[in-house]
Amino acid sequence: MKLELRDIKKSFEDKEILHGISFSVESGKALGLLGRNGAGKTTTIRIIMDVFHANAGEILLDGTKFVPDGSQVGYLPEERGLYPKKIVKEQMIYLAMLRGMNKKQAAESTMKWLEKLEVLEYADRKLETLSKGNQQKVQLAATLVGEPSIVILDEPFSGLDPVNSQILKNVIRELISEGRIVIFSSHQMSYVEEFCEDIVIINHGENILSGHLDDIKMEYGKGRKILAAENYSLDELKKVCETKLSDYVEVLGVNKYDVILSVKEGVDQWKLLDAIKSCDIGIKHFGAYEPSLNDIFVSCVGEEEVVKVVEEEEPENKSKKRGLFGKAGK
Amino acid sequence: MKQFKTILKFELDNYFKSKSYIISTIIICILAAGIMFAPRIKDAFKSGSSSSSSSNEENIEDLTKYAIYDATGIAEEESLKDMFADIHFVFCDSADQVKEMVKSEEAKKGFIVNSLTSFDYVVFNNSMMDQTGYDFKEYMALLNKMDYCRENNLNIDEFLAMEYQEIEMNEEILGKDSASNYWYCYALVIIIFMLIVMYGMTIASSVTNEKSNRSIEILVTSTSSTAILFGKVIAGAIATIFQVGLIGGSLIGSYQFNKAYWSSTFQAIFDIPSNVLVTFAIFGIGGFLVYAFMYGALGALVSKIEDLNKTAGTAQMIVTLVYVVSLINLMNVDGVIIKVLSFLPISSYSAMFARVAMGNVAVWEVIVSAVILYATVILVGIIGGKIFRNSTLRYGNPIKLSNALKGMKKEK
Numbered sequence: 001m002k003l004e005l006r007d008i009k010k011s012f013e014d015k016e017i018l019h020g021i022s023f024s025v026e027s028g029k030a031l032g033l034l035g036r037n038g039a040g041k042t043t044t045i046r047i048i049m050d051v052f053h054a055n056a057g058e059i060l061l062d063g064t065k066f067v068p069d070g071s072q073v074g075y076l077p078e079e080r081g082l083y084p085k086k087i088v089k090e091q092m093i094y095l096a097m098l099r100g101m102n103k104k105q106a107a108e109s110t111m112k113w114l115e116k117l118e119v120l121e122y123a124d125r126k127l128e129t130l131s132k133g134n135q136q137k138v139q140l141a142a143t144l145v146g147e148p149s150i151v152i153l154d155e156p157f158s159g160l161d162p163v164n165s166q167i168l169k170n171v172i173r174e175l176i177s178e179g180r181i182v183i184f185s186s187h188q189m190s191y192v193e194e195f196c197e198d199i200v201i202i203n204h205g206e207n208i209l210s211g212h213l214d215d216i217k218m219e220y221g222k223g224r225k226i227l228a229a230e231n232y233s234l235d236e237l238k239k240v241c242e243t244k245l246s247d248y249v250e251v252l253g254v255n256k257y258d259v260i261l262s263v264k265e266g267v268d269q270w271k272l273l274d275a276i277k278s279c280d281i282g283i284k285h286f287g288a289y290e291p292s293l294n295d296i297f298v299s300c301v302g303e304e305e306v307v308k309v310v311e312e313e314e315p316e317n318k319s320k321k322r323g324l325f326g327k328a329g330k
Numbered sequence: 331m332k333q334f335k336t337i338l339k340f341e342l343d344n345y346f347k348s349k350s351y352i353i354s355t356i357i358i359c360i361l362a363a364g365i366m367f368a369p370r371i372k373d374a375f376k377s378g379s380s381s382s383s384s385s386n387e388e389n390i391e392d393l394t395k396y397a398i399y400d401a402t403g404i405a406e407e408e409s410l411k412d413m414f415a416d417i418h419f420v421f422c423d424s425a426d427q428v429k430e431m432v433k434s435e436e437a438k439k440g441f442i443v444n445s446l447t448s449f450d451y452v453v454f455n456n457s458m459m460d461q462t463g464y465d466f467k468e469y470m471a472l473l474n475k476m477d478y479c480r481e482n483n484l485n486i487d488e489f490l491a492m493e494y495q496e497i498e499m500n501e502e503i504l505g506k507d508s509a510s511n512y513w514y515c516y517a518l519v520i521i522i523f524m525l526i527v528m529y530g531m532t533i534a535s536s537v538t539n540e541k542s543n544r545s546i547e548i549l550v551t552s553t554s555s556t557a558i559l560f561g562k563v564i565a566g567a568i569a570t571i572f573q574v575g576l577i578g579g580s581l582i583g584s585y586q587f588n589k590a591y592w593s594s595t596f597q598a599i600f601d602i603p604s605n606v607l608v609t610f611a612i613f614g615i616g617g618f619l620v621y622a623f624m625y626g627a628l629g630a631l632v633s634k635i636e637d638l639n640k641t642a643g644t645a646q647m648i649v650t651l652v653y654v655v656s657l658i659n660l661m662n663v664d665g666v667i668i669k670v671l672s673f674l675p676i677s678s679y680s681a682m683f684a685r686v687a688m689g690n691v692a693v694w695e696v697i698v699s700a701v702i703l704y705a706t707v708i709l710v711g712i713i714g715g716k717i718f719r720n721s722t723l724r725y726g727n728p729i730k731l732s733n734a735l736k737g738m739k740k741e742k
Contacts, residue, residue, distance in 0.1 A: 013733070049551045051719075075551045081544025097336045098552040142548065 001027040001062060003048075003150060003181055008057035010043055016205065017043055020057065023200040023210050027149075030172070030182035032196035032213070032293075034189075036301050040205040041185050042078065045152050048183075049073055069100070074148030078155045078185075080139045084128035088114070088138050091127070092145050099146030106145070113141035118167055132159045140168065150181045157191055169194070189293040199293070203301045213293065220296050224289035225249070225272070226258035230282035234259060237281065244279045248272050260289055333553045337561025338568075341536075345569035355573050359580040366584035369591035393418040396462075397428040397437035397452075404473050405443055413469045428452055441466055446474055511687045514602045515660060519680045522614050523653040525570055527646065529618070530625035533566040534642050537629030537718070546722045555722065556715030563622040563711070567615065609683040609696065616703040617679020620710050621649055627714035630721040631729045640728050652677040656684065663689035673699050675706035 003025050010018040018040050025031035035041045046052045048059060050068050059066040083091050089110055096106035114120040117137040122130055127138060136159045144151065156172070157165050172195055176182055186192055192199065199216065201209040209216065229237045234254050241251050241259060249261040249272065263272060276283065291299075345351050396414070398405060399422040410419050420437060422428045428440035432452045439462055440452035449470060451463040475493075479486040537559075540546040549558055585592065602610075624645045631641045656677065659668040663685050671681035672691075678699045685691040717734045 013736075046551075051550050073551065075548070077544065077547045077551075079544045079547065081547045083540075083545050084543055094336065094340050095548060095552055098333055098549070100332075146552070 001149065001179075001181060002060075003066065004060040005044070005048070006058050006060065008044065008047055008054045008059070010040075010047060010052060010205075011055050016055075018047075018054075018205045021200075021202065021205070021207050022057075023198075023207060025181050025183060025198065027181055028176060028179045029198060030176050030184050030196045032192035032199040033183055033185040033202070034187075034192065034199055034297055035202035039202045039301070041202055042154065043205075044202065045075065045154065045183070045185070048150075048152065049075055068150075072148055073150045073152060074143040074146060076140055076143040076151075076153045076156055078158075080136065082127055082135075082139060082142060085126055087123075088119075088125055088127055088130070089123040092138075092142050095142050096145040099148075101146065109145050109147060110141075113144050114138070116171060117141050133161055133164050136160055137164060137167070140171070144171075144175075148180070150183070151175055152183045152185070154185045155187070156184070157186065157188055189297060193293045201297060201300050209296070209300050216296060217291055217293075220291045220299075221289045223263050224252065224291075225261045225263060225269070226255075226285060226287055226289045227261055227276065227281075227283070228258045228285040230284045232281065240279055240281065245272075245275055248275050255295075258285055334557045334561050337553070337557055338565050341562050341565030342568060344536075345565060351569065351573070355576055358577050362577055362581040363584040366581060366588050366592075370588045373591060395420055395431075395437045397422050397431040397440040398443070399423070399425050399428045399441075400443040401425075402443055402445055404446060404477070405441075409473070410469070413472070414465070425450070443470075446470070446477060511606070512660065514606075515684045515687050516657070518610055518614075518683065519653065519656050519660070521574075522610075522617065522679055523649065525574065525614075526618055526621045526649050529566050529570045530621050530645060530649075531638075531642060533562055533622050534625040534629030534638055535635060536562060536566075537626050537722075538632055538635050538638050541630065541633055541722055541725075542635060550719065550722055554715075555719035556712065559623065559626050559715045559718045560711055563619060563626050563714075566622055567618055570618065571615070603687075606683060606687045609686040612700055613679045613682050613703065616675075616700065616707055619707045620675055620679075620703070621645055623707070623710040623714040627717040627721075627734075628731070630718040631731065631734055633725045633728075637728045641731065644731060648676055652680065656680040660684055660688075663687075673702060675703045678703050 004022075005024070006022050008018055008021040009016060021040065021044050023031065023033075033041050033044070043052060047054050048066075048068070089107075092110040092114070093103065093106040096109050097103060101109060111120065111123070114123050117140060119130075119134050119137045119141065122134060122138070127135060130138065140153075140156060143153070153172070156168060160168060169191075172182065172184075176195065182195070184192060184196055193213065197213060198211065199209070199213050200207050227237065227241070228234070229240075232240060234257075238251055238254055238259050241249060241261060245261075247264070248267045249263055252260040252262050254260065263269070273286065276286070394417050396417050397420050398410075407419065407421075410417075420431065422431065422440075425442045428437075428442055429452055431437040432440040432454050435454065438453075442450040442452065444450065447470070449466065451466065453460065453462070475489060476486050478484070479489050537546075540549065546558075625642060628641045628645055629638065632638055652671070655667065656671065659665060659671070659681075662668065668681050668685060668689070671677040672685050672695070674681075682691075682696060682699050686696065717731075721729050721734050
């Protein structure tokens with residue numbers, strides 16, 4: 001099963017909010033849908049759910065037009081919403097029935113998901129009497145109660161303690177292994193890195209980066225090195241690199257342990273290593289730079305003046321990329 | 331359709347399991363029955379107290395006191411007692427004493443007789459329905475007649491018999507009796523107005539609450555917004571009919587049981603012809619649905635319950651205007667205004683059954699009006715569903731109806 005969004009555009013009151021969002025996601029994989037607040041993630045999700053109609057573009061499921069019937073998609077919204085004064089079990093059965101199940105199936109599915117999320121003991125309680133974490137788990141159970149083949153999770157870990165987070169992680173892994181399509185939207189990058197093979201970063205209504213996470217990391221690490229010295233602090237080392245190694249590298253920044261360098265055109269790593277030695281730097285670390293998703297995200301959407309580079313990755317998936325720390329990734 | 335049934339059942343459960351719905355229904359039913367039982371209960375107490383007083387001398391202190399100063403000396407205690415049976419008249423020595431007694435509330439009312447043809451009526455706070463002055467005027471007129479008969483050697487009884495000669499009148503109504511139909515029409519117009527406003531706001535609040543607690547986010551992604559709105563509105567209509575049926579049943583049942591104690595007071599209201607009841611049901615339900623869909627859609631325009639009055643005001647204004655115009659024109663049901671109102675879907679719910687009850691209306695007119703009304707119900711339902719869909723996920727400041735309609739057009 002493959003869900004594709006092609007050049008989706010959406011306007012509200014003559015203002016275009018989405019300027020052509022495109023990405024695809026396949027069964028058994030999770031896609032990280034990332035972006036700053038107000039970037040257009042929720043609008044994109046609502047268009048997938050057919051709550052909003054796109055002004056242009058199309059959504060395809062296995063090549064044919066996708067029209068969700070309510071049972072296909074399970075959506076966990078960022079703003080949680082269930083009936084606080086209703087019994088947990090009653091409202092879950094109601095939602096399951098709305099998504100096409102009969103009463104018996106709905107009741108069975110309700111019990112199954114409440115048990116899986118370890119909140120079965122609260123089935124007969126009013127939602128408002130539960131703790132925030134348990135309400136969150138009930139909300140996730142309500143998302144999955146219709147046994148959807150496409151699951152969209154918007155900040156699913158919000159409000160969960162480490163134990164509950166682990167329960168939820170197991171459930172998400174199970175969903176992926178069962179061959180469901182999972183779209184995962186979060187600002188907690190560590191979770192996205194943990195579950196998602198592919199990511200899409202949306203900014204100001206356009207997708208500025210999309211593709212396989214490993215490829216993106218490799219691309220963003222290309223031509224970049226990390227360096228740490230035994231005889232210099234990071235700030236001192238940065239200054240040394242900027243003054244004595246400027247013919248070989250450009251200093252991109254400093255993280256917790258290393259100085260991050262961009263190797264200049266025509267400089268190979270052996271030449272660079274010789275230059276480092278000649279500067280009397282006692283090498284502690286020297287190696288390829290592997291950016292975290294957080295670094296990639298910040299570099300993509302954190303600076304408005306970032307140079308945009310368009311790169312063809314796959315013939316059917318035109319992805320746009322931005323360079324790390326203001327430079328092209330290639 | 332299946333989803334509509336699921337929503338309808340869920341919403342009906344919400345009503346029928348709601349403590350406020352159950353308690354208010356029970357209390358109003360008991361109150362309605364209590365009112366109908368009131369004369370029976372009063373009568374029971376009265377007969378009990380009258381039997382005890384009959385054995386005793388009438389206690390003058392228990393009677394209402396009126397003060398009177400008669401400068402002419404024509405008012406007699408005996409004739410006053412005949413005219414005002416439950417009143418004890420205190421004869422005063424001056425006009426000032428009458429005023430003083432009324433002011434100090436020793437006497438409830440006072441009279442200063444200036445001459446055979448003039449008197450002053452003294453009262454502390456005058457009520458709208460006070461007839462005492464006119465009753466005393468009648469009394470003075472009687473004194474005048476007695477005086478005239480005395481002067482002209484006439485027999486007062488014969489004189490009065492002649493004056494109040496009973497003339498028999500047989501009324502044969504070939505069409506409709508507006509005089510007796512007026513009151514139940516009046517009552518039904520008020521009832522339907524109250525139901526629309528009360529339950530319309532309940533439906534609007536239910537939508538706004540779901541928007542406020544964000545459960546709407548889950549609902550609109552699980553089913554169609556039209557199914558949600560239709561489910562809510564139809565459930566509201568069923569709950570209303572059920573509650574009104576129980577209250578009406580309690581009222582009519584207890585009236586029938588106590589009919590003898592009510593003389594003919596309520597007969598005109600409760601004696602409603604079946605064709606009028608059927609018309610009321612058809613047009614009342616249709617009108618209710620038109621407004622309920624309106625209220626439901628308007629409820630989706632706001633995110634907070636405290637903002638609801640800002641948008642629901644539009645529907646409130648229309649329904650109130652229709653109510654006032656209908657009531658004013660109830661005296662002239664064959665006039666142009668009520669004829670026009672009887673075909674407009676926003677007003678036919680009250681105007682058409684008033685015409686059926688009191689005016690001249692052809693069957694085709696009733697059918698055409700009903701078709702217009704129910705076509706409007708479907709149209710308003712569909713438009714309401716689209717406004718609902720367009721507005722439910724837009725949070726923040728209240729959305730203007732005009733913007734919601736524009737958004738709806740663009741969604742097409």
